[in-house]
Amino acid sequence: MTLQRWCASDISPALPECRSQRQSPTDLRSSLTCRVQGAAIDGTLALRLAAALVVFALIATSALAAPEAVSLPTQGETKAWWVWPLALFVVCFFLGVVAVPAGVGGGVLFVPLVSGFFPFHLDFVRGAGLLVALSSALAAGPSLLRSGLASMRIAVPLAVIASLSSMLGALLGLALPASVVRVALGVTILGIVAVMLKAGRSEFPEVKLTDRLGALLAMHGVFVDAASGREVHWRTRRTPVGLVMFLFIGVLAGMFGLGAGWANVPALNIVMGAPLKVAAGSSSFILSLVDSSAAWVYLNNGAVLPVIAAPSIVGMMLGAKIGARLLAVLKAALIRRLVIALLLFAGGRSLLVGLGIGT
């Protein structure tokens, strides 16, 4: 099995669990996540476990290397540094496992949990969070575009706006004091929980009349709904409102290092009237562009530490593959409740730490 197949996402439809998701589309988000994040489930479990062991071994053996390096002021802990990247790898693996059945992106779990319970500065956690979300979106992109579930017509105009604002968000996040960002992150995470609990969704919104800008940009298309087998012709509405919303979504994505699928999907589906599957697919495509811009700002400002980013990306992607396999076995609703509880806990902790309460 090549690394390309390991990373790419266009072979998931061959999976029995993904096929069963198509037949039972009630949990649409999970179904799409199966196609998107689970991606590329091919080859043996042994190979995947071997890859995990290699990462473990690399982190562990690197403790033996001690070449010349810059000197930093010592403050307490210097021994067993490798415990934290290893723990990060394990945590990200499990976050990846639960993210798929819960129908959320890994980034939204990663940033609040890792910033709350690991000793890493928030700057590095947000940088890694963006890269985690970016990697997942890039892996899913090809198959979403080929299937028509992601639409460039709808995604590109919104991505341009959101990419610009994500750079501003990234700069804001890096410029503001960590305590302020923690408070804002806590409030945002609690807001995301509210969106997850309350936001309605419409599988096939009825758009009677498209707006002038939407017509100019030809924001319409067609896809085959695998569940019903019928062709769905779609078009959008309220394009200017959508553009303004994505302006704010970009700021949030860049500022907190969150994949912003939680906001993209309702904006595309409820506000702009895109079918839910197109909204979810196009959201992932938009993320691949928006997070790229913000990731460069973090990179250029020194907020990417490889020892945090690499185990996070690999752990999350391996976990997502296992999660997609477990999709047919696990109760998605139960996992979703677990994720909401985790977010409530992590968001609340972020808020309290930011306010200096109970730290």
Place this chain on the structure above:
Amino acid sequence: MKRNGGAAGKGGGRPDIAPEQLRYAAWLQWSGWIGMTSLVIAFIVYATGALAPLISFDQLPQAWRLPAGEMLQLTGQSPGWGWVRLLDRGDVINLVGIGFLASCSAAPLLAVVPIYLKRGDRVFAILCLLQVAVLIMAASGIVRLGH
């Protein structure tokens, strides 16, 4: 001027996917693969100690507790593309893979521009070029804080 993102296929089967989407997907698959591969290889180089890191492993706990700007200052790095001068360091070389991953959408965006232009869809050609310009601006290091 044909502008829709995917016209329905004849006979009610799978709709034809717009050629620009198919080209974008093909290019993204390759560039994403290169990005992930370079990330993994660079991390192996780093973790095995094949190249000496800028920040030694036992000093990482000090580094990762600092704000990014302070960490840059203490390690003698400069913001922007200053890291390129330190590519002989195991940890810094990882930034090449990460940078490639963060740039791998640019090539697919450029690859679809001729399709839009051939069809006379100048608006989307310009939007794709704008997106590339935003990526270049982000990558250029112009957008950064004064540390």
